[in-house]
Amino acid sequence: MPDSPHSRRAATPRSRSSSKDVAQLAGVSTATVSRAMNNPDAVDPETLARVRAAADKLRYVPHGGARSLRSHRTRMIGAVVPSMEYALYARTTSAVHQRVNAQGYALVLAEHHYDLDAELRVASQLVQHGMDAFVFVGLDHHPALFSLLEDYGRPYVLTWGVDPLRRHPSVGFDNQAAAYQVTRHLIELGHRRIGLLSAPLGGNDRAMARGQGMRAALAEAGLALDPRHVQYAPIHLGTAEQGMSRLISLPDRPTAVVATNDIFAVGGMIACRKAGLRIPRDMSITGIDNTDLGATQTPGLTSVRTPIIEIGHAAAEQLIARLEGKEFEAFQSFPIEVVYRGSTAPPGGGALR
Known part of the structure; x- marks a missing residue:
């Protein structure tokens, strides 16, 4: 029986591409793949380009902590936001931190400055460093981001909006x-x-x-x-x-x-x-x-x-539930309310008819 979108459990990771797979596709040795990933200046530009193209095609992400990633969690969650300069993103992220910290998880922050290609690169680096799960802002992202997270079995939640097509777990408002x-x-x-x-x-x-x-x-x-x-x-x-x-x-x-x-x-x-x-x-x-x-x-x-704090709390609680194999609400939409003050009036300040 298929999982309800409102009551799901964490998926198991797919098998990941290895450095051997990249080497075969690029026509080089695994040692060359290792040098290209860890010391690119030691590899000639043409070979480096072939290795990177193969890695991109296979969605291969190298990670020094491979044994740790396979055997146990790091209890670290990545929060990737557009900009920490915008106070409301910082407030949502702080709300996430409050909840995950109380459960013994650490929050790692990164920003991408509204560049979705940069967001994908940052997420790849955080996967490499062993993040257990991710929080993102907004609904639109590079398509390869979701492929990366699915391939590596990394739970994620989108915030500040709710996916109308119900494809991606999300917490937000309209x-x-x-x-x-x-x-x-x-x-x-x-x-x-x-x-x-x-x-x-x-x-x-x-x-x-x-x-x-x-x-x-x-x-x-x-x-x-x-x-x-x-x-x-x-x-x-x-x-x-x-x-x-x-x-x-x-x-x-x-x-x-x-x-x-x-x-x-x-x-x-x-x-x-x-x-x-x-x-x-x-x-x-x-x-x-x-x-x-x-x-x-x-x-x-x-x-x-808008429910800035509530979004952060709900996103954190969803990810913790998923990491611990518990049921979770995949989609949560919070209400909004207009607060009327003195900055609006009829044109010219006249009485409203």
Whole structure:
């Protein structure tokens, strides 16, 4: 009887490719494979390229601790995040650490800066160093990442979203719904020209989903997002301020802006203040994630409360259950909630009819 997606047990690893397999495919000796992996400067470039191509094709990952990996666990879990500079990823990771540490596991951190190829390389290195399991952020990843983890029997969980196709164990919330709800709020207030401040979309399915949610709400109301009213920038207050400055300099500037996180929203508020625009009379602004940064602004930021800590705890508990052969919830979606504050009002500050 097939496993229920809500009650699964850890899978056993597939047999892994060996250095002998790589040597045969590359047409070299196993000693050459070893040198190529451990001391590449000692191998001529053409041979090195052949060995690496063979290793990639076979999804071979060398590991000095091979005996340890086969015989027992290291009790180390790898957390690979886009960036530790973004405080909310750090908070989720801290929540993971709290849970795994209480069960005697160590958490090893790595970041990939929204580069999915780099994420794959980092994960391969962590497999080599004996990680028992992995936590990743987001739903979109290099296809070879999942092949690597499956081949080496490494449990993993995706966070900050829930796989709609239920292919990969995941713990998160509906990012599209978060932006949809705040956009609907602005539309109901009477706004028709609504702008978007967002992180770049490359390697960031959360930003993509939030942008889609905004566009869905606009389309439902018979509106569209004007391409001139969109600004993409790295997640920093300064770049958010610059993006908002460009939006408010337009002759037909938006009357409201949806920011895909609170950092963008607060950066936008700073730009408005410097330009002499009053919030919310001259510009309404919304955020997502409901951070202290937004809540302590004047006026306070209307934002979406997201389950940052709950995600980390649930991800850790799932991985520990899987490593210990216990039943686990493969897919967990947590609720979100719009927190209404003073940063939004009808256009021009008029009363809502």
